[in-house]
Amino acid sequence: MARKTSQKTGGKTRSALQDVVTREYTIHLHKLVHGRSFKKRAPWAVKSVKEFATKAMGTTDVRLDPKLNQALWERGIKTVPTRVRVKLELYCLLGRRNDDEGAKEKLYVYASHVEVTSFKGLETVVVDAE
Numbered sequence: 001m002a003r004k005t006s007q008k009t010g011g012k013t014r015s016a017l018q019d020v021v022t023r024e025y026t027i028h029l030h031k032l033v034h035g036r037s038f039k040k041r042a043p044w045a046v047k048s049v050k051e052f053a054t055k056a057m058g059t060t061d062v063r064l065d066p067k068l069n070q071a072l073w074e075r076g077i078k079t080v081p082t083r084v085r086v087k088l089e090l091y092c093l094l095g096r097r098n099d100d101e102g103a104k105e106k107l108y109v110y111a112s113h114v115e116v117t118s119f120k121g122l123e124t125v126v127v128d129a130e
Contacts, residue, residue, distance in 0.1 A: 020107070022089045022127040026119055027052055029072075030082040038078040045072050045080045053109045057090050061105040065112035085114040087127065 032048040033041045046069065053062045071084060089110045116122065 020090050020092055022087065023056070024085060024087050024114055024125045024127055025052070025056065026122050026124075027084050027086055028082070029080050029084055033080050040077075041080045042073050042077045049084070049086065049111060053086075053088050053111050057088055057107075057109045059090070059105055059107040059109055061108035063108060063110050065110065068111055068113040071113045083119050085116045085119070085122065087112045087114050 027049060029045050029048065033044050036044050046064065049064065049068070049072070050062045054060055068084075068086065072080060075081065089112070090107055091110060092107050
């Protein structure tokens, strides 16, 4: 039986270098911190945003904007926002430089907060890079 071309060949995985894009996501934090003890909810939300960005953009180097961190912590350690709108920008060494020249990751993700009045009807959007 012939092998499909969409399968992995030779142990190589998909590279994120081809799709250097910017996307906006809505992250449902309520289900990610559900059942977590009160004094660990905001730190867990920060970790969950980083984990979401890692899965969505395909690189482990994730950097949070201070305003996103402030938005996650603004109601204290116990009361994390139910949802948060996040803009994930994938940068490579070619355009905007990774701070460490000897970094093992060629790409990094910069996660920033997007202010919205309502989350109704919002979907994942690919943003044109300016």
